[in-house]
Amino acid sequence: MRTRGILRILGLLICLFSATLLPPAVVALIYGDGGGTAFILAFAISLGIGFLVWYPQRNVRHDLKVRDGFLLTVLFWTVLGMVGVMPLYFAEELPLSFTDAVFESFSGLTTTGATVIQGIETLPHSLLFYRQQLQWLGGMGIIVLAVAILPMLGIGGMQLYRAEIPGPLKDAKMTPRIADTAKHLWYIYVALTAVCAIAYHLAGMSWFDAIGHAFSTIAVGGFSTYDASMGYFDSATINTICVVFLLLSSINFAVHYAAITGRSILPLLRDPETRAFLGIQATLIFIVFATVLVHDVYSDTGTAFNQALFQAVSISTTAGFATTDFASWPLFLPILLIFASFIGGCASSTAGGLKVVRVVLLFRQGVRELNRLVHPSGVYSVKLGQRILPQRVVEAVWGFFAAYALVFVVIMLGLLATGLEDITAFSATAAALNNLGPGLGEVAANYATIPDGAKWLLVLAMIFGRLEVFTLLVLLTPTFWRS
């Protein structure tokens, strides 16, 4: 392990992250909400910590190895998550326990969007802005993770997206160097956020709300500045805007890049994962709409369609925005959508879940197994688009699926042991592991009332989900720590 090299980068990251505590302080100044002190204090402390971590290693020039990448990635999310706790814990207007502050910070940064705060609209603007910004920064982190780190580490078959491997990415002439790639995808991320904010504003949101909700929409995060979430605006237009940008944010950003540089939507139409994703979304919207109609949940068909559209996309892409109390729909629908959140969005998007491409590969491999049973001596390959996948990738996806299932079962049993009810434990585990946000039962609106032990388990689940399980699991193996 190149400890000093890792510390050098980590120190720099903390310094960089501390700068993100300044915009909320500016918001506090603008609105004169008196919430600035907590942010200035947190900024000073984190800058100090970052400097102290970086300074002794400033001359270290080790190249990090792949194995260091696991440790650095886990430290990146956990350390920045803990730095993010400070303003929440310091803020006098928000009397959060340490556990609650940790839960809120990690829920923000992992773009889970579960909250322990009741009465969100009473918070000062600076804190509201900070929560939304935390999700947005989390989304930027996810893009780097997805395009640079996971393919390099080879987590859960993501070596599929290694730029060196011939295939869709190379064909699309992606800039091969990782830093460049991330930068280009960030441009898209920022541009999508800007367009989304303008659209929200034109549809009636204040600029403050528009920017805040654009942050949490493009990050597929789900935080809102109101207890009632998107339902506060009670606007079919705003719901529809949200759906459009959630769908865009749940598509592989590298596919967007190919579409933009080629000035053509063909890359989106041709990408097998995007097609599968849109097919799944259309199916879910149809099922939800039909069920809501049959059960006469809404008095007019237009509202029923808008609510079905919004809720199906919001839950299944793992955004977790709410308009209606979807926990009170016929139980079949919330559970269907929570199961759909296990699929989630596309790889290299800001959405959570197993990712569509993995589910497609599991399905194709399942079909191959059936074909092999009928024709034991036949030779069948697993394809994605025109490309025959190496066996190694398919195996990694299987391993990912099983590890995901194992972590789900262990966390859910842990939650039951803390005394949570069945549906609460099930939905909370799914909501945290898939980085979805809201659950059912006791955690349908917020996570304020569950025991502290349950909250820590859920923070662990959020990190497992965001780091795609294996990044964290690897650190628990003896092999990893052996020189």
Next chain:
Amino acid sequence: MRTRGILRILGLLICLFSATLLPPAVVALIYGDGGGTAFILAFAISLGIGFLVWYPQRNVRHDLKVRDGFLLTVLFWTVLGMVGVMPLYFAEELPLSFTDAVFESFSGLTTTGATVIQGIETLPHSLLFYRQQLQWLGGMGIIVLAVAILPMLGIGGMQLYRAEIPGPLKDAKMTPRIADTAKHLWYIYVALTAVCAIAYHLAGMSWFDAIGHAFSTIAVGGFSTYDASMGYFDSATINTICVVFLLLSSINFAVHYAAITGRSILPLLRDPETRAFLGIQATLIFIVFATVLVHDVYSDTGTAFNQALFQAVSISTTAGFATTDFASWPLFLPILLIFASFIGGCASSTAGGLKVVRVVLLFRQGVRELNRLVHPSGVYSVKLGQRILPQRVVEAVWGFFAAYALVFVVIMLGLLATGLEDITAFSATAAALNNLGPGLGEVAANYATIPDGAKWLLVLAMIFGRLEVFTLLVLLTPTFWRS
């Protein structure tokens, strides 16, 4: 498809099965309970049907191909399950709807052990005997399925147990011919049943109860002649006897055979699956005992241990016998044990679930993935005992796991759509798919009150579980039906 060859065998099987309707008629005579007519009628009808199916094909001498094996296996269980419906539907003492009779018959034959009957002890002896015998015959069917059919078809990695493949089975000098193998394992099955019945009788059961419960114990079935199941006897000795025979019946019968022919228990101690199975059981018993103690569920430690032992083994081996109302224990325990029932017993035993060997392979493959992430260029193999497994077997196990998960989700969503509550739908799906029996919530005691649609879905789940998912799924592929 060799339709005529399949029909010839099927006709013979129905004739053979019809003979099993005579012992309950004899029981009716002995106890003078007036229930004999239904059995004689059912016997005559099924013998007639069997003869009509067989007679036109009596001279057909096609050798069946592997592919015909899928269809024959599915027909074997579904047709015999439907024949088994007759006495239940005809019996005047038991006013069952057709749906309920189908549910009870399939639940018996698949050794699931879920019941729709309330007030079981009021039934005539002949019907009680019939239900227990149905499970015992189901268990015999499972042994043939496990040692002969699944390895030949290669379902879910079970080609592992093909006698031709070098390995533990061949080393143990298993009689290579399949029919012989099945016959030897049946001797063990019958002997275990006899010893179990004697033990139950010595512990205080009447001979009728002792034989009936030995039938459902060795089949890991879980049917009882009392509503209160084993709890009726309220005997720590009977509970312990049940546990011992459930553990024996959940071990691979081929391993028993090796132990008996070698007059040594070394094969049991050396078999990696048996070791893993006993380790899992010990862990579960410990967790349940400790939790029951902490929660002060019982006033004395001895009772607590006996109940913990019994309930842990009964649920996790997928027997599903009850003593105490385990649904009223701290919710963590029932759900832990239901999750454990997904593991179930060993391959080639009468227990249900995914089977221990598959879970061991999934775990080893998971460890291999972790090692590969740390050392991408390292060569790691998946081993079972001393044996390196072919990649093909590992892939088949993955496919099995994913298909099992998919069927689980689809059936559970279907149950929710019929209006079942969350915990009822979850536990009923697990209980049917794992061939476990009792669930939680509305189906904790019996399945009488759920809608007909839900009962049919659960019958489907039982068949999926018993036929290891793929046998049935294969029939749904176009490839299978193409010439």
